[in-house]
Amino acid sequence: MLRISNIQTPFCLEKGLSLEIHQGESVALIGPNGAGKSTLIRTILGLNPYSAGEISLLEQDLKTAPPRWIAQRMAVVHQHEERPTGFTVEQLVAMGRYPHEKLFSFADPQIQPAVEHAISVVELTSLRLRDGQTLSGGEYQRMRIGRALAQEPQFLILDEPLAHLDIGNAHQIASMIRTLNMNQGITILAAIHDLNIAAQYFDRVILLSHGHLWADGPVDTVMTTENLEKTFNIPFAMASHPTTARRQFFAMPCK
């Protein structure tokens, strides 16, 4: 379980925020710009200082846990990442094995089954020897999810994983993330901008507004037109998806 108890950060989560993510859940973090989604994720990852509260993973305080211990259990896909030159897709994915490797290993991590498996799950087998720099935005994002998968984590945290992707790539990757949750039992926490993708592919939704928790629960309880209108400040219309019957939202034109 990932437990956040009364976390306070300067400027954003000032009033304190608490929540628990249980193993096996898939949770979307939604809210308008500046609501605190990225701040919350960065705080969980130890990249943002917090003035009060505690964050624990599997009952271990993350402030004192060794970085390798955390990385063996929790993988991260950040919003931005540098694209180094010269590494193949296979080498990039194999870096996910780092927390499990010995200090200096000459064994080729590329041939490890976890790397093979990760590359096939994110459907990059045909591109495995390509230079990572030549991948398209969607392919690179799939590689990053593959690398996170090679970490064999119990928890996967993603900060805006679908930003800058076209609608096809966004849905494919969201569906890939859902499959990881359903088939491999990986717990997912993802900051998601697109409300319809959050409603379509996640089971639990946390709605943040102005640095505090506005609503938290199943999609149908949290994603109501009333909650969305109050937090995003525009009118919404709601419909059912014709095939999945999940909620879908339409922003009404502003006057």
Next chain:
Amino acid sequence: MTGASGLSVAEVWQSLMAGPTAENQDPGHSILWSIRLPRLCTALIVGSGLAIAGAALQGLFRNPLADPYVLGIASGGAFGAALAMWLVGHIAFGPTMGSFLGAILAGLLLLTITKKQGGLDLYAVLLAGVAIGLLFSALLSFVLVLAENRAGDILVWLLGSVGHTDWHQLGAMSTLFVLGMIPLLLLSRTLDTIQLGENTARGLGVDVDRVKLVILLCTSLLVASAVAYCGLIGFVGLVVPHCVRLLIGPDHRRLLILSGFGGALLLVGADLVARLIMADREMPVGVVTALVGGPFFLFLLGRGRRHA
């Protein structure tokens, strides 16, 4: 074993087989064991150490233009060594300690100045390095002015040569080299993950701040072992890792080791040129490496700008 005094392959082989302590009155034997061999070993160690340090720094700062000289670490080492030479002379590893402390000081200054939230300001690294280098060069000149009677010695040492070491100094030098090199080799996978940016490396379990300090300490050891005994020999740490990366790719496990071999080879070659280019005198090897490395650095800079 080429040099101003010609020794045939057979003579060299005989002397090598006889060993260093053989009672051999032949001048060739003594030239080999007390001049040529220490010189060769020094070039191998210094070249290797500088190239490994360069490869590690380029990896840490994710910048192909980084090397101990460009970043001012070698200037820090040179200042520390010169200060020690002026104050205590060549006794008790004074210059070695001074060089190590100077290099560390320059490195820490660089890390502190370029630190920003979420990692290093990579664009500021080169500028800060150049400024730190200039600062320590100025301090070095100051020491030269103060150390009137020793200034000549210091200047000769500073020009860069691998020909001033005996077997005892080589022992100290290789100890520093091993102490600096082994942790860097152990960190080669870590350097790979740092290429993804500091935040991603942290997510993979890298204790980035500690890694930076260890790399800085180790490169300072390597630089100190080179600078304290051989003066300033520039550009080995810049040129070699870059060429090796072009040949075998960015995987640091291979990059560090092969840069070590490449650096050793380059410096032995440069020393050979330095000794043979003029019949009656020896050119400082630092001049040869700078003559090769300077244009190469400008070429990289130009290419980087065109690609940016």
